[in-house]
Amino acid sequence: MSTAIDRTTTDAVTTTFLDALRDALQTCMRADPCVVLLGEDIAGGAGQGAPLEGAMGGTFGVTKGLFEEFGAGRVLDTPISEAGITAATVGAAMAGLRPVTDLMWASFAPKAFDEVVNQAAKMRFMSGGQTSVPMVLRMAVGGGLRAAAQHSDTHYATFTHVPGLKVVVPATPAEARGLLIASIFDDDPVIFLEHMALYTTSGLVDPYSGPMRLGELGVLREGSDVTIAGVGHSALMALEAAETLESEGISAEVLSLRSLQPLDLDGLVARAGATGRFVVVEEGPARCSVASDIAAQVGELLFGSLQAPIGRLTSNHSPVPFSPPLEDAHLPNPGKIVTVVRRTMGRG
Amino acid sequence: MLTIRLFEDRARREFGKGDMPGFVHSYAGAEAIATGVCAHLDDADMITSTHRGHGHCLAKGVDIMPMVAELYGRANGLCKGRGGSMHIADFSKGMLGANAIVAGGVGIAVGAALAARTLGDGRVVATFFGDGATSQGVLHESMNLASIWQLPVVFVCENNGWAESTPTSYAVSVPQVSVRAAGYSMPGTTVDASDYEAMHEAARAAVKRARSGEGPSFIEATYLRIGGHFAGDPEGYRSKDDRHAARDADVVARTAAVLTERGSNSAAITAEVERDFVARLDVAFAAARTSAWPDAEGADNFVYSN
Numbered sequence: 062m063s064t065a066i067d068r069t070t071t072d073a074v075t076t077t078f079l080d081a082l083r084d085a086l087q088t089c090m091r092a093d094p095c096v097v098l099l100g101e102d103i104a105g106g107a108g109q110g111a112p113l114e115g116a117m118g119g120t121f122g123v124t125k126g127l128f129e130e131f132g133a134g135r136v137l138d139t140p141i142s143e144a145g146i147t148a149a150t151v152g153a154a155m156a157g158l159r160p161v162t163d164l165m166w167a168s169f170a171p172k173a174f175d176e177v178v179n180q181a182a183k184m185r186f187m188s189g190g191q192t193s194v195p196m197v198l199r200m201a202v203g204g205g206l207r208a209a210a211q212h213s214d215t216h217y218a219t220f221t222h223v224p225g226l227k228v229v230v231p232a233t234p235a236e237a238r239g240l241l242i243a244s245i246f247d248d249d250p251v252i253f254l255e256h257m258a259l260y261t262t263s264g265l266v267d268p269y270s271g272p273m274r275l276g277e278l279g280v281l282r283e284g285s286d287v288t289i290a291g292v293g294h295s296a297l298m299a300l301e302a303a304e305t306l307e308s309e310g311i312s313a314e315v316l317s318l319r320s321l322q323p324l325d326l327d328g329l330v331a332r333a334g335a336t337g338r339f340v341v342v343e344e345g346p347a348r349c350s351v352a353s354d355i356a357a358q359v360g361e362l363l364f365g366s367l368q369a370p371i372g373r374l375t376s377n378h379s380p381v382p383f384s385p386p387l388e389d390a391h392l393p394n395p396g397k398i399v400t401v402v403r404r405t406m407g408r409g
Numbered sequence: 410m411l412t413i414r415l416f417e418d419r420a421r422r423e424f425g426k427g428d429m430p431g432f433v434h435s436y437a438g439a440e441a442i443a444t445g446v447c448a449h450l451d452d453a454d455m456i457t458s459t460h461r462g463h464g465h466c467l468a469k470g471v472d473i474m475p476m477v478a479e480l481y482g483r484a485n486g487l488c489k490g491r492g493g494s495m496h497i498a499d500f501s502k503g504m505l506g507a508n509a510i511v512a513g514g515v516g517i518a519v520g521a522a523l524a525a526r527t528l529g530d531g532r533v534v535a536t537f538f539g540d541g542a543t544s545q546g547v548l549h550e551s552m553n554l555a556s557i558w559q560l561p562v563v564f565v566c567e568n569n570g571w572a573e574s575t576p577t578s579y580a581v582s583v584p585q586v587s588v589r590a591a592g593y594s595m596p597g598t599t600v601d602a603s604d605y606e607a608m609h610e611a612a613r614a615a616v617k618r619a620r621s622g623e624g625p626s627f628i629e630a631t632y633l634r635i636g637g638h639f640a641g642d643p644e645g646y647r648s649k650d651d652r653h654a655a656r657d658a659d660v661v662a663r664t665a666a667v668l669t670e671r672g673s674n675s676a677a678i679t680a681e682v683e684r685d686f687v688a689r690l691d692v693a694f695a696a697a698r699t700s701a702w703p704d705a706e707g708a709d710n711f712v713y714s715n
Contacts, residue, residue, distance in 0.1 A: 145550025148516020
């Protein structure tokens with residue numbers, strides 16, 4: 062099933078991606094005392110009391126104000142111990158809480174690889190369903206901020222490859238709010254990846270809306286000639302590309318792959334089948350990418366009915382470079398998407 | 410302690426017959442540790458365990474019928490055949506799972522203790538791990554977290570002198586692992602786990618401390634591993650003297666001798682417990698062998714909750 066939340070809400074107000082995330086956290090914490098936040102610098106100034114304590118509110122300000130409302134018992138600043146705090150998140154989830162842990166950057170997640178891959182992801186399975194692990198790991202991802210190789214990973218494919226994890230990547234403020242609420246109240250471990258370039262973007266959000274079901278596509282733009290599916294920031298780039306393509310007489314549909322696991326494969330196949338052309342864009346490195354996986358799955362089901370080979374666009378298969386011209390060359394951008402779509406349309 | 414020894418001796422023998430999948434790691438020699446700690450816990454309290462987890466299960470009151478069925482990978486096993494010996498768990502008894510990643514359960518225990526404190530339900534958590542786990546970074550991160558948050562958790566290091574084939578004396582930079590506790594501002598003590606009463610007392614103090622909100626404690630319980638790292642380990646790396654010393658230090662025999670010395674009719678009591686438990690083991694192993702396998706259609710069940 063696909064929905065177009067941004068376009069159908071009636072009580073919507075313009076909200077930034079960052080405020081939408083904070084609103085989701087606040088909504089869940091007010092609704093359920095078992096929702097607690099853990100992470101490095103999510104309050105700031107820990108142990109000093111107001112006004113120093115809580116002054117930071119997260120590296121990007123997502124958790125600003127939550128310490129003041131919920132206190133140190135539910136907004137827990139942690140030492141820089143990604144493995145330890147992720148393990149504690151798993152244990153807390155197994156013992157009755159719904160912890161939401163901020164690992165800051167996805168590039169730091171490899172410090173907690175065991176805790177994510179062997180513990181969080183496998184605990185329900187290994188126990189034969191005796192326990193669930195209702196936790197969310199929030200991480201900032203993505204390039205374009207000149208943050209260099211160790212602060213720019215997306216790890217979309219890394220996490221999607223691990224059975225037992227759900228992987229969510231919102232592209233719009235409405236998706237950010239609705240999907241974070243759904244992730245917090247989901248009974249499985251959810252990896253929630255927030256692209257840094259999106260924090261300051263704005264969009265319409267219904268402040269009274271509930272959770273947005275995991276496992277659906279977001280429809281950002283309707284179109285009839287080609288279906289472009291993008292992950293997170295790449296979906297917004299695809300929207301920009303669609304404007305250019307329209308001026309060339311190409312009508313592009315743009316989808317947000319906001320739930321990488323579970324994936325709405327049926328929805329993708331229906332939409333790509335309807336336009337007859339499919340392009341998938343994501344920001345991770347090229348090999349074993351989410352783009353490759355989705356292209357393979359869609360291709361298997363639509364072989365013979367598509368009018369062109371599926372187009373894929375990823376970053377280069379390299380770490381993210383620092384120098385601006387190098388990073389720009391490395392990442393997807395609207396121009397590169399236009400090029401791939403033109404080729405798919407036989408205009409390359 | 411006696412039932413754990415009987416279970417492990419039986420599991421080792423049955424494993425040798427070749428129809429138990431995977432591999433098993435025996436708790437023989439360490440019985441006083443799980444027993445001494447879990448004596449102070451109730452069903453709501455939680456433990457995390459290791460690849461050597463059968464003793465922790467029994468000490469926490471887990472039923473042997475579904476336990477043995479799990480060792481054989483059967484549908485009626487505790488984990489419905491998804492876990493086996495190394496991932497055996499019984500959440501209804503607060504046994505949050507054997508964990509086959511060294512130190513894997515330690516951080517989980519700290520998180521469970523955070524949940525207990527947040528919910529204010531009075532539960533405490535004990536985490537069992539080997540001396541090898543004290544070389545893992547996550548153990549140190551977890552001890553630090555437990556200390557700064559003063560969580561109700563007891564760290565129990567089962568030091569058998571060997572991390573698989575590597576001696577603790579080679580791999581750990583301090584002569585006594587318990588001195589690590591000072592680095593995290595928690596009490597640390599070393600106990601000879603061939604002395605049940607000493608083990609019981611050390612655990613009593615640590616659990617009481619956790620229960621009363623005074624924070625975490627660290628117990629290093631030393632014992633000598635009876636048998637190899639796993640059932641079938643030829644132990645070529647271990648001297649004959651060391652292996653014999655393990656048998657001589659046997660906590661089950663030692664405890665029986667102490668009881669006899671004090672005038673208890675321990676020989677008769679031991680014989681009776683043994684007779685009853687062996688009969689139960691006979692039933693459990695026979696039943697497990699003839700229990701149904703899990704349905705292959707469900708090979709990817711239990712990955713997600715919805």
